[in-house]
């Protein structure tokens with residue numbers, strides 16, 4: 001797709017993606033599910049590169065949910081190994097591109113070796129000023145909200161926060177995404193019309209784009225199609241159409 005179709009000023013600041021359909025991609029080819037995950041990494045590379053080139057501020061990728069721990073042990077193990085390999089293989093290039101790597105979720109549940117490689121990547125890129133690549137790992141929106149509530153309760157008990165001061169902005173500041181704007185666009189691949197516990201608080205007014213394309217098949221063109229579609233949306237935020245700018 002021709003990138004000139006995109007209006008540079010109307011690009012989403014923050015894109016979030018539910019990268020779904022790796023298993024089905026593999027099944028269609030009579031391959032092991034892990035082969036789908038492996039091919040899915042190619043799509044991750046493509047999307048990171050394209051979003052960075054476009055000047056998107058933040059890209060949040062749903063890589064592993066809290067619920068995904070309930071998958072067969074062999075698949076979980078293979079996914080963790082793949083994750084470690086991805087970070088190892090990509091971190092230098094991400095750093096060269098001035099990308100800041102971050103992670104959200106209950107990271108303490110990750111295997112020690114994966115956590116170590118992840119933390120090294122986060123540390124190495126922490127002063128970069130370019131796109132934020134935010135990876136959701138062992139993540140669920142409800143878990144994130146509960147952790148925030150527990151932190152807030154602690155602060156109130158210590159007298160460091162007054163109940164009256166708990167507004168939306170304060171609450172957002174206790175979430176894993178504290179330093180990021182809410183996503184403008186949420187993309188889900190493989191056709192599923194659900195949010196699967198992703199960024200529940202943050203997507204209050206996010207534009208949702210669902211494509212039937214399976215994640216390993218998701219290409220630059222598909223990303224551009226999602227962005228072109230996003231640019232046709234009228235984001236009213238509860239107002240009337242007449243109240244918002246032309």
Ligand code: IPE
Nearest residue numbers: 019020021022023024063064
């Ligand atoms: C998404 O693909 C990757 C993860 C959830 C880790 P799936 O593995 O969910 O693929 P499908 O949905 O079974 O096709």
Ligand code: IPE
Nearest residue numbers: 018019020062063064065196
């Ligand atoms: C959502 O996909 C989680 C990730 C993409 C990491 P799932 O495949 O786990 O979601 P459900 O089970 O179809 O809702």
Ligand code: MG
Nearest residue numbers: 020021022023
């Ligand atoms: Mg799935």
